[in-house]
Amino acid sequence: xxxxxxxxxxxxxxxxxxLRIFDLDPSKIEEKLRGFSFKLKVSLSGxxxxxxSGEEWEKAKEILRDFVYSDKGEPMEKVxxxxxxxxxxxxxxxxxxxxxxxxxxxxxxxxxxxxxLGGVVVYSNELxxxxxxxxxxxxxxxxxxxxxxxxxxxxxxxxxxxxxxxIAITGIAGPxxxxxxxxxxxxxxxxxxxxxxxxxxxxxxxxNPNRFLSTQVGLNILRKMVVEEGT
Numbered sequence: 001x002x003x004x005x006x007x008x009x010x011x012x013x014x015x016x017x018x019l020r021i022f023d024l025d026p027s028k029i030e031e032k033l034r035g036f037s038f039k040l041k042v043s044l045s046g047x048x049x050x051x052x053s054g055e056e057w058e059k060a061k062e063i064l065r066d067f068v069y070s071d072k073g074e075p076m077e078k079v080x081x082x083x084x085x086x087x088x089x090x091x092x093x094x095x096x097x098x099x100x101x102x103x104x105x106x107x108x109x110x111x112x113x114x115x116x117l118g119g120v121v122v123y124s125n126e127l128x129x130x131x132x133x134x135x136x137x138x139x140x141x142x143x144x145x146x147x148x149x150x151x152x153x154x155x156x157x158x159x160x161x162x163x164x165x166x167i168a169i170t171g172i173a174g175p176x177x178x179x180x181x182x183x184x185x186x187x188x189x190x191x192x193x194x195x196x197x198x199x200x201x202x203x204x205x206x207x208n209p210n211r212f213l214s215t216q217v218g219l220n221i222l223r224k225m226v227v228e229e230g231t
Contacts, residue, residue, distance in 0.1 A: 017050065017051040017052070017053070017054055017056075017057035018048060018049065018050050018051075018057075018070075018071065018072070018073045019048070019049045019051075019057065019060060019061060019064065019068050019070070019071055020045070020046055020047075020048055020049075020068065020069055020070040020071075020073065020074070021046050021047045021048075021049060021064060021067045021068055021069070022045070022046035022047075022067060022069055022076070022216065022220050023046070023067055023217075023220065024046075024047065024064070024067040026040055026042055026047055029047060029049060029064065032063055032064060033049075033060055033063065033064075036051070036056050036059075036060060037051065037052060037053065037056065038050060038051050038052075038056070038060070044205070044209055044212050044213060044216065045075065045076065045216060046069070046076075046216070048073070049064075057071075069220060069223060075108075076105075076216055076219045076220060076223070077105045077106055077108055077109050077219060078109050079223060080106075080219050080222055080223050080226075081106070081109040081111070081112055081115065081116075083223060083226045083227070084114075084115035084116075084165070084226070085111070085114055085115055087226060087229075087230065089115060089164040089165050089192070089226065090115055090116075090117055090163040090164045090165065091106070091115055091116050091117065091163055091164070091165045091166065091167070091222075092116075092117050092118060092119050092157055092160075092161035092163040092165075092166050093106070093118075093119030093120075093157070093166065093167050093168070093169075094119060094120050094122060094132055094153045094154070094156070094157040094166070094167070094168040094169070095119065095120070095121050095122070095168075095169050096121075096122055096123055096128070096144065096153075096169060096170040096171070097145075097169060097170060097171040097172065097173040097186065097210075097211060097214065098169050098171075098173075098211045098214050098215055099121050099123055099211070100119075100121045101211050101212065101215050102119070102167060102169065102214075102215040102218060102219075103116075103118075103119045103121075105215055105219070117161055117163055118161070119157075119161075120132065120157070120160075122153070125139050125144055128144065128149070128153060131156070131160070132152065132153050132156030132157060132160065133152065133155075133156040133159070133160075134149055134152040134153060134156060135152060138152055143181070144170055145170055145171055145172050145181055145185055145186075145187065146170075146187065147187050147198055147200060149170055149187070150168055150169075150170050150187035150188070150189045150198055151189060151196075151198055153168040153170060153189065154166060154168040154189035154190075154191055154196065154198070158191055164192065164193055165190070165191065165192045165193075165222060165225075165226070166189075166190070166191050167188070167189070167190050167218040167219070167221075167222060168188075168189040168190075169186065169187070169188050169189075169214050169215070169218055170186070170187050171184070171185055171186025171187060171188075171201075171210070171214060172184065172185050172186070173186075173207045173208075173210045173211050173214075174206060174207045174210055175207065182202060183204070183210075184201075184202045184203035184204050184205070184210050185200070185201075185202050186200070186201050186202070186203060186210070186214045186217075187199070187200055187201075188201065188214060188217050188218045188221065190218060190221045190222050190225060192222065192225040192226055192229055193229070195225060195229070197221055197225065199217065199221065201213075201214070201217055
């Protein structure tokens with residue numbers, strides 16, 4: 001197996017046959033593709049796998065299908081945007097620790113106004129309460145960085161914007177944190193119509209990489225939910 005791993009945050013130019021993968025460790029990819037000839041490029045966006053053989057690319061796409069988000073080298077926000085446009089679904093966002101990064105990524109895609117209505121940045125607890133209806137007792141009992149607060153942010157987003165889909169994120173980007181709530185602890189909530197998912201993640205890449213990873217996870221959850229809804 002010809003496998004070369006390098007760290008990169010730059011979008012690679014398409015060469016040969018590519019798969020973009022997220023939420024699967026490079027070592028697991030190597031294990032699943034033992035016997036294949038490929039190169040790996042690892043970045044915050046996930047893992048890009050490049051093949052010389054179209055036949056191996058097709059086989060790998062099937063083997064890794066649960067984790068492949070693009071077979072054309074597209075970024076996650078473009079893949080999600082195309083899905084939303086195709087399904088005629090609308091999207092809104094509620095961001096705390098990401099502070100608008102998620103919305104910025106969404107509108108990086110030309111034509112995003114067809115599906116993205118807007119969002120709120122609720123960095124403070126006061127704005128979480130005022131704009132999204134998060135309850136004072138929830139914040140006092142569980143804290144701003146909690147599954148319970150994320151759930152109320154998500155439902156407040158749905159009630160306020162009435163979009164088909166929504167993403168809410170609250171976390172500790174860093175530096176800081178505690179033993180109970182370490183740096184990088186993040187709650188990411190996504191709804192698609194009546195279906196709702198809230199995930200807890202702990203990122204350990206530093207402040208701004210943690211913020212990016214939070215948005216990447218949120219977009220990937222949304223992608224999977226929209227795909228599953230259509231199956």
